[in-house]
Amino acid sequence: MTEPHTSAKKDTRGTQRGTASVKRLNTPKLATAYQKEWFLSLREKVEAGEPLAFVNADVPQEIFRAMDIPYVVNQWWSSVCSAKQMSPYYLDLLNEHGYRQDLCRYCSLSLASAFDTEPEKGPWGGLPKPTVAVTRLTCDSQSKIFELWSKKFGVNFYALENTVPREIPNNWWELAPDKWEQLFEPHRLDHMLEDFKGLIRFLEINTGKVFSETKFKKVLQLVNEQAEYNRKTRDLISKTKPSPVSITDTVPAVMVPQWQRGTQWAVDIAKHLYEEVKGLIEAGEAVCKNERVRLMWLGRGLWFNLGFYQHFEKKYDASFMWSIYLALASDAYARYGEDPLRTLASRFVGMEDMLHMPPWNSDWYVKEAKNNNIQGAVHIISDSCTMSAGGTYFVKKAFEEANIPLLQLHADPVDSRGWDNDVMTAKIEDFIENEIGVKPC
Amino acid sequence: MEKESRSSLSKLIEAYDKRDLAAIQWSENQGQTVGFLGSEVPEELLIAAGFLPIKVAGTEKTDTRIGSVYLESGFDPMIHAQFTRLVEGSYSYLDHLIVSNSSDALIRSYYYLRALHHVEREVLFPKPFFHDFLHTKFHSSALYNRDRTKDLINQIEVWTGEPLREERIVEAIKTCNETRTLLKKMDSFRRCEQPRISGVHALKIIGASMFMEKVEFNNLLKQYLDKVSEMPVIKGVRLFVTGSSHEHTQFYEAIEREQAVIVGEDHENGSRYYEGLVDQEVDPIDGIVDRYHYRFNPSSQATVSERVASLSENVVAAKAQGVISFIYRSDDAPSWDFPEQKKILDKLGIPVLLLDKQDYKVADEKGLRKKLNQFIDEIKRNSSKNINIEGERND
């Protein structure tokens, strides 16, 4: 790897503004070690002439897996840059090119890194040059970011459409795995199926790769196996008091494999996580042996500061034991059906509704809060992202009705420049002490 | 004669300024009114059903704090204003409400409006119906849009209790096309060498067509246009407005007070509203879908290069001497367009002023005036057009 820069401007590269987490489990260590190795081997492959796809998080990566097209997920790369404390440097570059400070920081870090004149000095040698870019039009900025990005590299990009439901289902999580034809309106599934076929043809033409139906079926099966392990892990944690793990452990242990889904490695690591959590429980291990508060972290992870949560464990015996990542991996991914491509469409067609749209998300949060015996929820809202807003009024109302205290905080999950650790800590402390009613240990 | 033209103008202005008046009168006369949010709602179908379609809009008097109880700051202030007017009950006279997917913020507003119906005991607006209309130009989108338009017809038939007859649709298409043709003609009196219609008046006239009955609007506009060539020429620096949309005229007024005239704009309450006719020679549903699908996309639904191409084309056609990119806070789409738009305008030698992170109402009139003055003076001093004034940032 190249040496760090020495010029004044480049000194900002890797500025430490958050703290890394102390890991309780071995699974996240295995996962993070694997992702680095995987990325380095991906670099090698791409340098040897393999195609590379750059995709947004809500793009059906299973299709790329079935076509043997290596891919990098936009938000995963954001989280890596952020964890490496490089987001201030990259985002400053974006601003220097005329884009305003608070513009879509969560999704624009990769574009920002493309403005770097020394891209090889990025995390793990930087992103290799892609062959194609694929996004989904779930907000106004996606097509802008991906078009700008693809033009920068002179590659083609494909935008998948996003459709909107008219029906509000009850308990979507019960219907999602097998009764998804009931859950999603047929015209939305039909359209997504067509869109996926268009994507496959686009990839065939642009990468020269072949879509293997046989491999695709295997990929779907592996994703379901991974989701089932995640579900078992989530269920285990939810009913165990004190909680054996916190989100500091589970977020990397779930999200690294999430971007590798459809591989045997991802199934194995999900299984490893389950067994490790089970082992901790059997050994009587816990985040806080004298657990006094179980907390939920609603919204995106604080990628540059995953160690943030540990302060509250020490001070209050409070464990942040729930995040959307494991819960969504448990409830939103498994799909069983006859037609493989339509089954895949059912995984993606409502993802945005489940995550960000009330009452889909608010109902689900409350169901999860109850199942996990949650005593308080901290909801992080990024003001620079319409998508992450997620119906804060409705979330608040749902928690009020469920009698669960909720704190709504405004912060950007990847841009550490605006993060004030002391202020945020004080707000959560105040919430724990005065809303939940737990004093320091 | 000039007097006659003025009186038709004042009626149009009145319809714009008192934007609920026509709809309330329509309701009182037992007609059904349909509010629409978003620019893909085919007014033709609503008119064919005998409804009065009314655009849901804020006004410069709207206190957006009410909307802010429900919407986060990631939503732009125009959406806050529209949402406010719905939840505070300004549109309680509506029989129906349709939302389409012109922007992400609008789509999310639909979820919120619908969720309010789901969780609140009392709401002061009708249950929203979503018209899901896709913007990519793929064939699959064109087919999807046809099917969703048929769904909308089904919904309309439920509302009226009778089938929507084709001849009524054909008739409504004719009326709406006439509106567009007349507005296009009005536009020619702005883009020509000697403009006779100000930007403020243009914005009000275009807006009036969304707040009143179309046949009446067409008659008034015809009367006005018959005499407009006799109106005095408006002198001033020719400016083009891009960026966010405008549903009140405060900002336009501020510009035109400074010896400038707005000769065009590309937002949804401007020329995009009357861009493109429905083909009257084809199946009416095909004609309607294609017209709404193949217009140039608003910033929220377009790629940067589409916006760059459409801006440079429009600015050249309007013979603008300068461009103002006015962008509401949290309106991310035009902010993504701006740096590339500036590059092309620089190449064309057309100066551009960026007014970023703006509020719904002009907050700092003095500050705005100073910026506008500086920009306009600079253009005047460099009449050769080969100048380059840096856009200002408010970051």
Ligand code: SF4
């Ligand atoms: S609005 Fe949110 S999801 Fe969309 S590009 Fe911006 S940061 Fe990403």
